[in-house]
Amino acid sequence: MKKALFVILAAALWSCSASKETKQPPLAMDELAERYVKTLLQLGQYDADVVDAYYGPAEWKPSGPPSDTLPAAAMLAELRLIQRNLQTQPATALSDMEQRRLVMFQKQVRAAMTKIEMMQGKKLDFDTEAELLYDATPPHYPLAHFDSLLTAIDRQLPGKGSISERWAAYQAHFEIPKEKLDAVFQAAITEARNRTKAHYKLPANENFRVEYVTDKAWSGYNYFKGNGYSLIQINTDFPIYIERAIDLACHEGYPGHHVFNTLLEQHMVNEQGWKEYAIYPLFSPQSLIAEGSANYGIEVAFPAQERLVFEKRVLFPLAGLDPAEAARYYSILGLIGKLNFAGNEAARQYLNGTMSREEAAAFFVKYNFYPIDKALQRTRFVDKYRSYVINYNLGQELVRRYVEAHGGTDENPEKRWQVFGELLSQPNTATMLQ
Template sequence: MKKSPILVVLIASLFGCNTTTESNQAVANQDVKSKIVQRDLNSIATDYVKLVLQVGQFDGDIVDAYYGPEELKPDDLEQGAAFPADELSATVEILIREIKELADDAIPTDQQARREMLEKQLIAIKTKVNMLAGKEYSFDQEANLLYDAAPPKFELEYFDALLAQLNGLLPGEGALSQRYVDFTSQFEIPKDKIDIVFKTAIAEARKRTLAKISLPENENFLLEYVTDKAWSGYNYYQGNAQSLIQINIDFPIYITRAIDLAAHEGYPGHHVYNALLEQKLVKENQWIEFSVYQLFSPQSLIAEGSANYGIDVAFPGESRLNYEKEVLFPLAGLDVSKADLYYQVHELIGKLTYAGNEAARQYLNGMITRDEAAEIMQKYQLYSQEKAYQRTRFIDKYRSYVINYNLGKDLVAEYVTSNGGTANNVDTRWQVFEELLSNPKTASMIAK
C-alpha cells in the first residue's frame, strides 16, 4: 500500500527524522545562500554601473564601452552642471563598505573572484572621482589605486646597455637615433598598401584565434583609418560581439605594426576579450558590472596586457617572422633580405618601453618638464621629436595608464606560463589565455 505524502511527513515527525537527506538539505541551503548573495552582489553591481555611467558624464574617457540596459543610464546633464564630488564620493564609499561586509563563507565559490574584482573596480572609480575633484596622487599611488599594480622602477642608466646593443646592430655611422630612423624607414608600409596589409594581418590573426577560441557566430569588426589621435590604434567595443577598430595614420606605419595592431586590437586582443566577457559574464552569468568597461580600472591592465601578450600567443616564435616574410613583406612591396636584422632591432626596442614609464613617472610627479620627458623618449626609445611629443600628449590624457602595456604584458605572460601555458605547450597556452580573458581577474589576483 502506498503511503500518502501527509502520512510520510507525520511518520517522519514522530520518529524525529527528515524526509530530505542531510546532503540534500546542505545543497538546498547553499542554493538559498547563493540566491541571497547573488541578489546582494547584483544590487551592488547595478549601483556600480550607474555610478560609473554618472561619473563618465564628466570625463568622456572613463566609459570605454557600455552595452547594458538603457534604464541604467543617467539623465542628460544640465548645461554647466557642477561635478557632484561629495555625492559621488558618499555613494562609492557606501558600495565599498557593503561589498566588504559580505561574508566570505556565504559567497559561492564561483562568485568569490567576482566580488574581489568588483571591490577593486570600486576603489578605482573612487580614485577617479577624487582626481576629478582635484586630488593629486603620485604616479605609483595612482597606478596602484587605479590598476591594482605596483609598477617597477628603473634607473635610466639601466637602458644604456640596451642602447649599446642597438648601436652594435644598426649599420652606418653617426648618431644612433638617426641610424635607427634610416634603417627602419626601409620597412615602412607605403600609404597605398596600408589597407590591404592590415586587412590581411587581421584575417590571419582571426583565423588563428578562431581555431583555438570559440566566439559568437555574429562577431565582427569595422576597420577605420584616422588622424590627430594620441594613440596608434584603438578598439571601441560596440556590444553584441561588434567592434570598431581605428588605426592612426599620422605617423609612418612599419611592417611590424600590422601584426601588432591586428592581434592587439582584434584577435586575440581587445575584440576577443570584450566578446568573451560579454558572452560569458554578462549574458550567461548575468554579472551586470561587466556591461560597462571602466577604462581607468584594474580591468584595463588585463585588457592591455593580454592584448600585447596575445600577439605572441597567436604568432609564437619563428611563425610570426616566417608569415611576415612570406606574406606581408611581399604584399607591402618590402625587401625581406634584412628582415631578420630588423626583428632583432625590434625585439630590443620592445625592451626599452619601460624607459617611457620612467619618463611618465618623472613628468607626472613634476620632477621634469614636458620637453625633458620628450628628450628621454627620444634618447631611450629612439622616437622622433614629433613622435615623442605625441607620446607626451598620451601621458597628459591617460597618465599612469602607460603601465598597462608593458607591465600588464609581463604579468599576463607570467600567469599563463606558471599555469602550464609554455611556448612548447601550445594548446594549454591557448586554454589558460582564454580562461584569463573569460573570468574576473586583476593584477594582484593573477599574481597570487
C-alpha cells in the same frame, strides 16, 4: 538623576538599534552592480574617457544633461555604500568564480573613487595613482639598465650617427606605403582571426570594422559596441611600419581587445548575469588585464618564428617590401621592446614634476627612438592618460608570467591558448595574477 537615566537608556536603545543595523544582510550583488554601473555612467558625463564601453540596459543611462558641476560628494557616497556592502558579503559561501568577482568588484570600486577624487583636483604621485587605479606597483629601473640595452642595439644597427638617427634610417626601409595599408592590415587581421578561432568558440556574429583616422594621441583604439561588435581605429599621423600590422591586428582585434570584450560579454554578462561587466571603466584594474593581455596575445597568436615566416611570405610582398632584412629587423625590434619600461620612467618623472615636457620628449627620443614630433605626441598621451602607460608593459609581463606559471610555455602552445583564454573569460586583477 532622571536625566542621567534617560541618557543611559537612550544610549542603550541606540546601541541595540545600531547592532540590529549592522546585522542587516548586505545588498544583493545584482543591486550593487546596477548602482555601480549607473554611478559610472553619470561620471562619464563629466569625462568622456571614463566609460570606454557600455552595453548594458539603455534605461540605466542618465536621462538628462549633466549638472554644471561634478556631483562628487553624492557619487562618492554611493560608491562608499557599495564598497561597505561588498566588504560584508558572505565570502565563505561563494564559489571560486564568485569570490573572484567579489575581489575584482572591490578593486573596481576603489579605482572609481580614486578617479572622482582626482577629477576634484586630488594630486597623487605616479606610483600611488597606478596602485589605486590599476592595482599594480610599477617597477623602477636605473638608467644604467636602459643604457646597457642601448649598447646592445648600437652593435646591431648599420650606418653612422646616433642610435636614434641610424634606427630611423634603417626602419624607413620597412614603412608600409599608405596606399597599401588596408591590404596589409586586412591580411594580418584575417590570419589573426583564423588562428584565434581555431582555439576559441566566439559568437557567430562577432565582427569589427576598421577605420583610418588622424589627429589622435594613440596609434590604435578599439571601441567595443556590444553584441560582439567593435570599431577599430588606426591613427595614420605617423609612418606605420610592417610590424604594426600584426601588432595592431592582434592587440586591437584577435586575440586582444575585441576578443577580450567579446568573451567578457559572453561569459560574464550573458551567461552569469554580472551586470558590472556591461561597463568598461578605462581607469580601472580591468585595463591592466585588457592592455596586458592584448600585448601578450600577439605572442600567443604569432610565436616569433611563425610570425617571421608569415610576414616574409605574405605581408612583406603585400607592402612591396624586401624581406631579406626581416630577421635582423625583428632581432633589433626585440631589443628595442625591452626599452618599453623607459617610457614609464619618463612618464613617472614628468607627472611627478621632476621632468619638463621637453625633457620627457628628449627621454622618449633617446630611449624609445621616437622622432621629436612623435615624442611630443607621446607626452600628450601621458597628459591625457597619466599612469595608464603601465598597463601595456607591466600588464604584459604579469599576464605572461601567469600563463607560463600555469603551463602555457613556448614548448606547450596549446596549453598557452587554453590558459590565456581562461584568463580572458574570468574576473582577474593584477594582484590576483601574482
